[in-house]
Amino acid sequence: MLIKSWNVVRFKSFESAAKPQIIRMEIEKNITSLLEGLPSTVELVAVSKTKSNEEILEAYNAGQRKFGENKIQDMTRKYEILPKDIQWHMIGHVQSNKVKYMAPYVSLIQGVDSLKLLKEINKQAQKNNRIIDCLLQIHIAKEESKFGLSVRESQQAIKIAKELPHLRIKGLMGMATFTDDQKQIEREFAGLKSLYDQLIQQKIPLEVLSMGMSGDFLIAIEQGSNMIRVGSKIFGPRNY
Ligand SMILES: *Cc1c(COP(=O)(O)O)cnc(C)c1O
Numbered sequence: 001m002l003i004k005s006w007n008v009v010r011f012k013s014f015e016s017a018a019k020p021q022i023i024r025m026e027i028e029k030n031i032t033s034l035l036e037g038l039p040s041t042v043e044l045v046a047v048s049k050t051k052s053n054e055e056i057l058e059a060y061n062a063g064q065r066k067f068g069e070n071k072i073q074d075m076t077r078k079y080e081i082l083p084k085d086i087q088w089h090m091i092g093h094v095q096s097n098k099v100k101y102m103a104p105y106v107s108l109i110q111g112v113d114s115l116k117l118l119k120e121i122n123k124q125a126q127k128n129n130r131i132i133d134c135l136l137q138i139h140i141a142k143e144e145s146k147f148g149l150s151v152r153e154s155q156q157a158i159k160i161a162k163e164l165p166h167l168r169i170k171g172l173m174g175m176a177t178f179t180d181d182q183k184q185i186e187r188e189f190a191g192l193k194s195l196y197d198q199l200i201q202q203k204i205p206l207e208v209l210s211m212g213m214s215g216d217f218l219i220a221i222e223q224g225s226n227m228i229r230v231g232s233k234i235f236g237p238r239n240y
Helices: 002-036 053-059 072-081 096-100 116-125 151-161 181-201 215-220
Strands: 045-049 066-069 088-089 109-113 133-139 168-172 209-210 227-230
Touching: 002 045, 002 053, 053 072, 053 209, 072 088, 072 096, 088 116, 096 116, 109 116, 109 168, 116 133, 116 151, 116 168, 133 151, 151 168, 151 181, 168 181, 181 209, 181 215
Parallel strands: 045 066, 045 227, 066 088, 088 109, 109 133, 133 168, 168 209, 209 227
Antiparallel strands: none
8 A cells, every 4th residue: 555655656746847847948048048148247037927936946956046026925935935045036016015024035126116115115124134125116118007106206215215224225127118119118228227327426326227028128238227037038928
């Protein structure tokens, strides 16, 4: 009886191990060829939203350590299971009442899009005895639907953040309009880069300019991005 059930278990695990093998080769290959084309000044965040622990591990085994998620619950579940040297980036819209779940471990909150959120992040960071790095998400796209602060609000946010010792604004993040018009994407990224440069001129110590996704990261890099967030070009299309 014992031997029999052991055999079944063994057979099953063999079967489920066979499939990811194929995925691994693709994910590894995608990461390697992506990194080969990147200037050394540009950091890659692998956007793993909706992707399984196995798929993330394949990217991890290719050397990738920064991963982006857009739902706090999903990210926390993955954080708990996956290797602890992964740096988790929250790239989605953040609800204030959920900050507490990621405050113990999140590496960079890229989607800070309200002034209220700053205070909550500071409060939860304090409870965890840490300083949490954040990027201000700036609204650069034409679409109404995209979250983000205006230029004016970003100035206010920086002022407010100066009084919040458990939070550090490390840079800016933006998403361009989803369009085929390359010139428009270029203009939007150039606008964000110019705000970034202005703030640095005002002695605000920013280091990160996060712009560019699978479809537009080449334009973003040309316009001065030093962090790209790439999902489908690494992991394939997402099934929601
Ligand atoms: C999903 C997402 C990405 C990655 O999108 P891809 O087109 O799959 O590369 C990047 N940034 C943000 C904020 C996202 O939500």
